[in-house]
Amino acid sequence: MASVEQTGNVGKKVVVVGGGVSGSYIAYLLQSDADVVLVDEKEFFEIPWSNLRAMVEPKMAERSVINHQDYFTKGRLVTSPAVNIMESDVLTADGENIPYDYLVITTGHGYPSPRTKLEKISYYQGELEKIKSANSILIVGGGPTGVELAGEIVVDFPDKKVTLVHRGPRLAEFISPGASKKVLNWLTSKKVEVILGQSVELGGSSDGTYQTSGGETIIADCHFLCTGVPLDSSWISETFLKKSMDDKGRLAVDKHLRVTGHSNIFALGDITDIPEIKQGYLAKQHAAVAAKNLKKLIKGSDESVLSTYKANTSGLAVVSLGRKEGMAQFPFVSLIGCIPGILKSKDLFVGKSRKELGLAP
Numbered sequence: 001m002a003s004v005e006q007t008g009n010v011g012k013k014v015v016v017v018g019g020g021v022s023g024s025y026i027a028y029l030l031q032s033d034a035d036v037v038l039v040d041e042k043e044f045f046e047i048p049w050s051n052l053r054a055m056v057e058p059k060m061a062e063r064s065v066i067n068h069q070d071y072f073t074k075g076r077l078v079t080s081p082a083v084n085i086m087e088s089d090v091l092t093a094d095g096e097n098i099p100y101d102y103l104v105i106t107t108g109h110g111y112p113s114p115r116t117k118l119e120k121i122s123y124y125q126g127e128l129e130k131i132k133s134a135n136s137i138l139i140v141g142g143g144p145t146g147v148e149l150a151g152e153i154v155v156d157f158p159d160k161k162v163t164l165v166h167r168g169p170r171l172a173e174f175i176s177p178g179a180s181k182k183v184l185n186w187l188t189s190k191k192v193e194v195i196l197g198q199s200v201e202l203g204g205s206s207d208g209t210y211q212t213s214g215g216e217t218i219i220a221d222c223h224f225l226c227t228g229v230p231l232d233s234s235w236i237s238e239t240f241l242k243k244s245m246d247d248k249g250r251l252a253v254d255k256h257l258r259v260t261g262h263s264n265i266f267a268l269g270d271i272t273d274i275p276e277i278k279q280g281y282l283a284k285q286h287a288a289v290a291a292k293n294l295k296k297l298i299k300g301s302d303e304s305v306l307s308t309y310k311a312n313t314s315g316l317a318v319v320s321l322g323r324k325e326g327m328a329q330f331p332f333v334s335l336i337g338c339i340p341g342i343l344k345s346k347d348l349f350v351g352k353s354r355k356e357l358g359l360a361p
């Protein structure tokens, strides 16, 4: 990778807002080519698809929660949420104005999270104790998070009674109905009680008794809420980028991943309106394309040489089911069992993701 000195581009300021999948990766890729500032609300990047394993395996928690400073060694880290974007500055909640020549918005989903790695690891230790000390566990939400958590618990703790309640008509609705049915069958074969088409009132229970909207009573020693987090881009809708947002709060981008109408502002990952499944492996591809484009723009290259990104419509997705099995959805077929397990479930791409950030697996 060329150094700042080699490119002669000292002083081009790139501000990356959001230190998730695409933000951490692009900050890593660009740190030798510009003055990069990474603005994140926390001190670490966490590999999101390993966080259910992190709840049952402390070693996984340790590997998948990565301090930004471990891979982002040449730029400046600002640990404070961005609260406003102006035409040449970003304002943080701590009141700092950070100037930019190029801005990259990657704020995806702002899952509530502690600020430090230590706090996050201690959170996972607490979750593991909660699981260990419960005989019966209620999981609310049957999207990928709820399904994968159920898988982790029944494989590592087969004696626990797990009940999964999902409001929708089928599990993991982002995959095909056939794939979803395979996941349901797998969970029921592991004695998970799956209740579909119902919700649970969590606030009312203090004695381990939960009522579903369909009038069923569930007894559980503890519960986990896995209902997913909506995109939180409301703060951007108060800025001059408002006109580039759609009604779902997503930023419209052109084929070079620049926010429509703004030649020096990129948006990547889940926050974009790219018509494709919202997945981390695609967020990383966005980061790779945008990094190439930013390097070219910084060097003064012509717009005509910018790389383009084409929406990925393959629908490829893998849902892990414990440590050894999984469900993989390919364009025309879905496959459940050990082969998807080898693909994803064993290490959850954690070693690969760490290597991509220049770290030991």
Ligand SMILES: Cc1cc2nc3c(=O)[nH]c(=O)nc-3n(C[C@H](O)[C@H](O)[C@H](O)COP(=O)(O)OP(=O)(O)OC[C@H]3O[C@@H](n4cnc5c(N)ncnc54)[C@H](O)[C@@H]3O)c2cc1C
Residues within 6 Å of the ligand: 017, 018, 019, 020, 021, 022, 023, 039, 040, 041, 042, 048, 049, 050, 051, 052, 080, 081, 082, 083, 106, 107, 108, 109, 110, 111, 144, 145, 235, 268, 269, 270, 271, 278, 279, 280, 281, 282, 283, 318
């Ligand atoms: C449980 C789970 C399992 C998943 N499994 C898979 C999988 O197997 N494969 C796959 O490809 N994808 C998977 N995904 C989806 C994948 O994680 C997302 O698509 C990906 O994280 C999106 O990346 P992103 O860069 O858009 O934003 P995110 O990774 O969501 O990161 C956003 C970052 O922005 C920060 N932020 C938010 N608001 C602000 C602000 N105002 N100022 C500063 N920082 C801010 C957040 O703290 C966060 O660090 C999974 C997701 C979850 C939750």
